[in-house]
Amino acid sequence: MPTDKRITRIEGVLARRQPDLRVVLEGVTIAHNASAVIRTCDAAGILHLDLISPNPDLLEFNEAITTRTEKWLEIGVHASASECLSRLKERGFTIVATRLSDKSVPYTELDYGRPLALVFGSESEGISDEALAFADQVIRIPMVGMVQSLNLSVSVAVVLYEAFRQRQALGYFDKSRLDPAEYEALKAKWLKNSKP
Numbered sequence: 068m069p070t071d072k073r074i075t076r077i078e079g080v081l082a083r084r085q086p087d088l089r090v091v092l093e094g095v096t097i098a099h100n101a102s103a104v105i106r107t108c109d110a111a112g113i114l115h116l117d118l119i120s121p122n123p124d125l126l127e128f129n130e131a132i133t134t135r136t137e138k139w140l141e142i143g144v145h146a147s148a149s150e151c152l153s154r155l156k157e158r159g160f161t162i163v164a165t166r167l168s169d170k171s172v173p174y175t176e177l178d179y180g181r182p183l184a185l186v187f188g189s190e191s192e193g194i195s196d197e198a199l200a201f202a203d204q205v206i207r208i209p210m211v212g213m214v215q216s217l218n219l220s221v222s223v224a225v226v227l228y229e230a231f232r233q234r235q236a237l238g239y240f241d242k243s244r245l246d247p248a249e250y251e252a253l254k255a256k257w258l259k260n261s262k263p
Contacts, residue, residue: 069258069261073261074258077254077257077258077261078254080139081243081245081250081253081254081257082242082243082245082250083112083240083243084112084113084114084244084245084253085112085113085114085234085239085244086114086115086244086245086246086249087160087181087182087183087244088112088113088179088182088183088185088230088234089113089114089115089116089117089155089160089183089184089185090104090108090113090115090116090117090184090185090187090223090227091116091117091118091119091151091152091155091184091185091186091187092104092116092117092118092119092187092219093119093120093148093186093187093188093189093194093195093198094119094120094188094189094192094195095118095120095187095189095190095219096189096190096191097190097219099220100190100218100219100220101118103220104116104187104219104220104223105136105137105140105142106136107220107223107224107227108136108140108223108227109136109139109140111224111227111228111230111231112231112234112240113140113227114140114141114245114253115140115141115142115143116140116141116142116143117142117143117144117145117151117155117184118142118143118144118145119145119146119147119148119150119151119198120144120145120146138257138260139257139260141253147197148195148197148198148201149197149201152184152186152198152201153201155184156201158182159182160182160183160184161181161182161183161184161203161204162184162186162201162202162203162204163177163183163184163185163186163202163203163204163205163206164186164188164194164198164199164201164202164204164205164206165185165186165187165188165194165205165206165207165208165222165226166188166193166194166199166205166207167193167207167215167216168205168207170205171205171206171207172204172205172206172207173206173207173208173209174206174207174208174225174226174229175229176206177204177206177229178233179229179230179233179234180233180234180237180239183230185223185226185227185230186198186201186202187219187222187223189219190218190219193216206226208222208225208226
């Protein structure tokens with residue numbers, strides 16, 4: 068049975084989760100990176116992480132890196148970009164792809180206050196053309212060094228903390244933004260997952 072202190076902690080963390088800001092990872096094959104992204108999502112108040120992978124069993128999370136934060140996220144697995152992103156579009160999410168191109172804008176120019184699905188591609192290939200076809204906007208992280216990209220987990224952290232900054236300024240972390248029924252269902256699940 069969780070202690071009163073643990074229950075209060077769970078309620079506080081859950082109340083700050085952002086149901087309308089999702090991270091989507093497409094084709095990630097390095098478990099270390101996926102594990103680091105999970106930890107960052109938890110820290111930044113993300114509730115939903117979507118994995119686009121035809122072989123999700125190949126991606127085992129490293130608990131030493133995630134610090135078991137995967138139990139505080141709703142992780143969805145999808146066989147294709149189309150399956151995942153078409154559903155999110157239908158639900159009113161703006162699809163934002165991360166890619167270095169002439170059409171991309173710096174990540175700081177994006178309005179993170181609206182419902183967004185932030186799509187990050189694989190370490191070697193980036194985002195597929197299939198995923199890019201769903202993008203409403205394309206962003207990039209400006210760089211002035213010899214390399215043209217950051218490690219996947221670092222890229223996710225950079226973008227998420229801009230979203231965090233903007234949403235904090237809008238007061239999105241001041242009170243729960245979850246539907247009351249969803250909040251109660253998740254609270255019950257989190258309490259069950261919680262160790263004393």
